[in-house]
Amino acid sequence: MDQHAINIHTTSDSRALAQALARYREPDSARSVFEVVITAAPFALLWVLIWAALDAGYWIGLLLAVPAAGLLVRLFMIQHDCGHGSFFRHRLTNDWVGRIIGVLTLTPYDVWRRAHTLHHAGSGNLDRRGIGDIDTLTAREFLALPKGRRLLYRLYRHPIVMFGIGPAYLFILQHRLPMGLMRSGWQPWISAMATNVAIAVLAATLIWLVGVGPFLLVQLPITLLAASIGVWLFYVQHQFEDTFWAHDERWNFHEAGLHGSSHYDLPIVLRWFTANIGVHHVHHLCSRIPYYRLPQVLRDHPQLAAVGRLTLFQSLRCVRKVLWDEGRQKLVSFREMASVRPPASPYFL
Numbered sequence: 001m002d003q004h005a006i007n008i009h010t011t012s013d014s015r016a017l018a019q020a021l022a023r024y025r026e027p028d029s030a031r032s033v034f035e036v037v038i039t040a041a042p043f044a045l046l047w048v049l050i051w052a053a054l055d056a057g058y059w060i061g062l063l064l065a066v067p068a069a070g071l072l073v074r075l076f077m078i079q080h081d082c083g084h085g086s087f088f089r090h091r092l093t094n095d096w097v098g099r100i101i102g103v104l105t106l107t108p109y110d111v112w113r114r115a116h117t118l119h120h121a122g123s124g125n126l127d128r129r130g131i132g133d134i135d136t137l138t139a140r141e142f143l144a145l146p147k148g149r150r151l152l153y154r155l156y157r158h159p160i161v162m163f164g165i166g167p168a169y170l171f172i173l174q175h176r177l178p179m180g181l182m183r184s185g186w187q188p189w190i191s192a193m194a195t196n197v198a199i200a201v202l203a204a205t206l207i208w209l210v211g212v213g214p215f216l217l218v219q220l221p222i223t224l225l226a227a228s229i230g231v232w233l234f235y236v237q238h239q240f241e242d243t244f245w246a247h248d249e250r251w252n253f254h255e256a257g258l259h260g261s262s263h264y265d266l267p268i269v270l271r272w273f274t275a276n277i278g279v280h281h282v283h284h285l286c287s288r289i290p291y292y293r294l295p296q297v298l299r300d301h302p303q304l305a306a307v308g309r310l311t312l313f314q315s316l317r318c319v320r321k322v323l324w325d326e327g328r329q330k331l332v333s334f335r336e337m338a339s340v341r342p343p344a345s346p347y348f349l
Contacts, residue, residue, distance in 0.1 A: 014254035014285070017301070021286040024293045025086065031292060032087050035275075036078060036097065043071040043104075050218045051210055062221055069225035070273035076105045076230060077275035077291060083113040086288045099191075103198040106171045106223065110191035111178045120287055124244045124256030126324070134162075134235060136245070139323040139337040154334065157322045162235065167227035236315045237262050237280040240308065241331050245324045257284035262308040264315060281308050 046068040050061040081087040082098030095109070102109035119132030129136065137145075137153060145153070155161055176196055178188035207215045244260030246252075264278030271278060279294040282304060289297065298305050310318070321331035 014252075014258045017258070017304075018254050018285045020301075021282065021289065021297060024297055025286065025288040025290075027086060027088055027290045028292075029088060032290065035292060039071055039074045039078065043068060043075065046071065047218060047222070050222075051214055054214055054217060058217065061218065065218075065221040065225060067273075068222045069229060072105065072222055072226040073229050073233075074273055074275050075101050076107070076226070077277055079105060079107065079109060079112075080116070080277070081275075081291055083109065083116055084287045086290050099195070102195055103202055105226075106195075106199060107175055108178065108188075108192040108195040111175070111188045114188065120257075120284065121253075123238065123284060124246065124260035125248065125251045126245050127248045127251075134239060136239070136331075137323055138245075139325045139332060142323050142337065159319050162319075163228050163232055167231040168224055170231070171223065171227040233264070233274060233277060236264055236310060236318055237277070239321060239331065240310055240315075240318050241321050242308070243331060245326075254285060257281065258307060260284070262310050263305065264310050265305075266312060270312070 046064055050064045050068065053060040053064065078087060079098045079101040082094040082101070085091055085094050088094045088097065098109040098113070102112070115132040117132075122128030122131075123133065126138070135153075135156065142150060142153060156166075176192065178192045203215070203219075206219075210218075238261060240262050242259075243262070244256050246256070258281050261280040261284040262278075263281050266274065266278050275291040276294040277283070277291065279298060282294055282297050283289065283291075320333040322334060323332050323337050324330075325332045325337065
């Protein structure tokens with residue numbers, strides 16, 4: 001065990017651990033460039049191969065779309081690290097690499113960065129829900145809703161909506177307009193519109209080269225699959241049974257970061273495609289650590305490996321956990337919340 005490793009049982013321990021992790025924050029510029037190249041180049045190659053395979057049979061192209069979608073997810077994770085200022089040493093480099101990748105991921109970089117910063121600042125805080133996270137009600141709040149609103153929440157939480165319709169809507173439509181950040185000035189709109197223009201230029205160029213039909217046959221499966229994978233990862237990172245939620249008076253940034261985020265312990269191949277984002281509890285505790293340094297953190301601090309750990313099989317059970325039970329301090333299913341009594345006054349979303 002590394003000499004910097006410490007126990008993590010109290011809030012002060014979590015804070016001390018966050019301070020100890022600061023030594024992993026320095027990015028390696030050569031490594032970062034290498035990570036971009038080994039992700040972007042295979043993605044471009046697979047795109048061309050899928051297009052070339054259209055004449056041989058579309059099913060071959062669909063098979064190749066799976067690793068291509070994985071690489072698009074990995075590009076998003078690079079964009080994610082750029083948004084935290086952790087991938088390169090200079091802010092301008094982080095920002096422009098993030099903006100360029102945002103054209104491929106259909107995600108306006110500056111808009112997403114602002115919303116994601118708010119997510120980190122209030123993750124696990126019951127009084128600061130609604131921006132950059134998955135809508136989560138407490139069991140009492142849900143029971144206090146009218147039947148129509150309960151039905152809407154059930155539909156929102158249904159796997160077909162959450163991991164199918166929702167991701168497609170989020171990346172293809174919602175990201176085109178920064179509606180949730182209208183009070184933040186012109187920067188979100190400039191970011192969104194500039195990204196939209198760049199997407200249109202790139203799409204028009206590819207359509208000119210290969211035709212509109214082949215373009216859609218190649219790009220749509222990659223985009224839709226990558227969007228669903230991305231939403232699934234974000235879901236599992238915070239929507240697990242023993243996550244952390246608390247009101248302002250009991251909420252603590254370090255406690256919420258460490259215990260409100262999972263350690264999604266994926267097989268090594270999936271870890272590579274997802275750029276170690278499964279080590280999410282460490283990321284929330286110290287978001288300036290580049291993703292390629294996160295495995296080193298677990299090696300040096302082995303006590304962190306068991307915190308919030310989920311295997312691929314265990315993560316499938318998270319789909320049913322949809323409401324926060326304040327009494328039991330855990331996420332519960334609709335069936336499990338039957339024993340919770342509604343409050344005297346109704347709560348509206």
